[in-house]
Amino acid sequence: MEIFTPANVSFIMAGFLKTIEISFLAIIFSVILGTVLALVKQYCTGKLSIFKWIVSAYIELFRCTPNLLWILFIYFTVKGSDIFISVLAFTIFTSAVMAEIIRGGLNSIPKSQFEAAKSQGFGFFSSMRLIILPQTFKTIIPALFSQCTTVIKDSSYLAGINVVEFMFSAKVVMGYTSDLSQVLLLYGFVFLLYFALNFGISLVVRAYQRRVVAA
Amino acid sequence: MLDGLFDARRWEITLSSMGPFWDGFFFTLQVTVAGLAISLVLGTVLGIFSTTRSRVLRAVSRVYVEFFQNTPLPVQVFFYYMAGPRVLQAILGAPSPVRISSFAIGAVGVGLYHAAYISEVIRTGIESVPRGQMEAALSQGFSRPQAYAYIILPQTFKVILPPLCNQALNLVKNTSVLALIAGGDLMYNADNFVSTYGYLQGYIMACVLYFIICFPLALLVQWLERRSKRRPRAKSIPGITPAPETAKEA
Numbered sequence: 178m179e180i181f182t183p184a185n186v187s188f189i190m191a192g193f194l195k196t197i198e199i200s201f202l203a204i205i206f207s208v209i210l211g212t213v214l215a216l217v218k219q220y221c222t223g224k225l226s227i228f229k230w231i232v233s234a235y236i237e238l239f240r241c242t243p244n245l246l247w248i249l250f251i252y253f254t255v256k257g258s259d260i261f262i263s264v265l266a267f268t269i270f271t272s273a274v275m276a277e278i279i280r281g282g283l284n285s286i287p288k289s290q291f292e293a294a295k296s297q298g299f300g301f302f303s304s305m306r307l308i309i310l311p312q313t314f315k316t317i318i319p320a321l322f323s324q325c326t327t328v329i330k331d332s333s334y335l336a337g338i339n340v341v342e343f344m345f346s347a348k349v350v351m352g353y354t355s356d357l358s359q360v361l362l363l364y365g366f367v368f369l370l371y372f373a374l375n376f377g378i379s380l381v382v383r384a385y386q387r388r389v390v391a392a
Numbered sequence: 393m394l395d396g397l398f399d400a401r402r403w404e405i406t407l408s409s410m411g412p413f414w415d416g417f418f419f420t421l422q423v424t425v426a427g428l429a430i431s432l433v434l435g436t437v438l439g440i441f442s443t444t445r446s447r448v449l450r451a452v453s454r455v456y457v458e459f460f461q462n463t464p465l466p467v468q469v470f471f472y473y474m475a476g477p478r479v480l481q482a483i484l485g486a487p488s489p490v491r492i493s494s495f496a497i498g499a500v501g502v503g504l505y506h507a508a509y510i511s512e513v514i515r516t517g518i519e520s521v522p523r524g525q526m527e528a529a530l531s532q533g534f535s536r537p538q539a540y541a542y543i544i545l546p547q548t549f550k551v552i553l554p555p556l557c558n559q560a561l562n563l564v565k566n567t568s569v570l571a572l573i574a575g576g577d578l579m580y581n582a583d584n585f586v587s588t589y590g591y592l593q594g595y596i597m598a599c600v601l602y603f604i605i606c607f608p609l610a611l612l613v614q615w616l617e618r619r620s621k622r623r624p625r626a627k628s629i630p631g632i633t634p635a636p637e638t639a640k641e642a
Contacts, residue, residue, distance in 0.1 A: 241561075241606035242599050243568035245579055250595045253586060330464035337466075337572045344467055357478050364471050368463050375462035 180359045181366075185350045192346030193370060199260060199342065200329045203267035207328075208321070210268060211275025216305065218276065219283050232276070239273035245334050252338040259340040263332070271328055278324060282317035283309070315389075322382045326375040333371075343367065397592060406593035409585065413594075416581035417601050423498040423567045423577060424605075428560055430503025431510050438507060439514025440540060453511060460508035466569050469501040473573040494574030498567055506563050513555045517548030554616040561609040565602070578602065 214232050221229040239247070244267075251266040286309055294304035314321070336345040347367045351360055441453035460468070476497070477489035484490060521544050529539035571579035582598035585591070 241610055242602045243565040245568045245571060246598055249583055333464040333466040360475055364475060367467055371464055372462045
């Protein structure tokens with residue numbers, strides 16, 4: 178167990194916290210941006226349809242290129258702190274995915290909800306904010322949270338640009354040992370923590386789904 | 393930030409050194425095909441496991457899926473890359489660590505990872521076929537493997553094809569994980585170009601090449617999704633099937 182010294186463990190755990198911090202911020206921003214993109218793609222018709230095409234192109238571009246490409250691209254072009262670069266790269270990429278998830282949710286809302294909102298005198302934005310979007314988010318929670326796990330997992334790509342997140346800090350510690358059993362132990366630890374975090378999220382989602390299905 | 397983006401000379405140099413990009417492009421394609429083969433075979437087996445009556449097989453499939461879905465691909469691939477050679481040495485009793493090629497790490501890495509997702513796709517597909525189909529097949533004298541092969545699996549295709557192609561799309565993108573380790577793939581060669589010349593154009597070319605592979609797949613997914621939503625219709629064979637009635641959709 179000589180690799181798990183207090184100093185090493187606290188170094189690795191700092192990396193783990195950074196992973197959580199980056200993922201959390203990236204998810205928040207991509208849900209916000211994704212909502213805007215989804216609304217534009219869904220409702221900008223007629224004279225505004227140019228925006229719809231721009232957003233569609235944006236979504237297709239990020240859906241068809243790897244995450245790592247955008248991490249490297251942002252790292253190369255934008256100057257800033259690790260956290261800023263990481264969150265920016267993940268937000269531009271994940272918001273495209275979020276937009277598609279949210280659009281799927283919007284499509285599942287019955288048309289009568291829109292008509293009812295309109296007939297009660299709600300304008301576009303207030304009917305979205307008060308009536309449509311709350312229902313949308315309720316239906317897409319499983320997909321949304323599974324995307325959260327994806328972001329947490331993919332944040333380990335950031336080790337490629339030397340952001341000291343969980344994977345990177347574990348690799349640094351691994352550099353101090355050549356003993357195979359120590360390396361395996363450390364990998365076991367890394368796998369375990371990622372697993373606990375992601376599996377915990379998926380358990381919460383499953384419990385939520387059961388409750389909604391039961392209700 | 394984006395300086396030199398429209399510099400004609402930089403574009404000229406980039407376009408005249410496309411060799412490594414194409415090498416990486418074809419390497420990525422090879423890893424994709426091999427990884428897809430591994431994940432389809434393993435995923436189908438695990439997916440069938442999870443619908444059998446055997447508790448052991450169901451548990452094996454569950455543990456595999458949860459492990460691979462809940463841990464990051466880069467960590468798995470780092471593990472194969474760093475610990476793999478010495479684990480193989482210990483297992484095979486070789487005198488020195490066993491070298492694993494970049495191709496093998498890539499194919500096995502994405503193959504095992506996506507097998508977990510494909511297994512879930514296959515499982516939902518099988519569960520979407522009504523139970524009566526299996527009972528009917530067994531009552532007609534099919535063995536269980538035969539019933540799976542001739543009755544159950546063919547009916548699942550409509551349900552599983554769209555998510556399966558989506559997995560293929562993700563698999564292509566995930567082969568870029570090789571750039572973090574042994575390399576040789578498109579992302580690695582593009583990154584190499586950028587760090588040699590300092591030209592952003594390298595990433596743009598990589599973007600274009602990935603898009604060339606992935607966009608047709610994305611269109612295929614959309615087409616399959618639309619098709620799977622259509623109601624099935626019997627094929628009309630003149631003289632055998634009754635003349636088609638006019639549409640009577642509810």
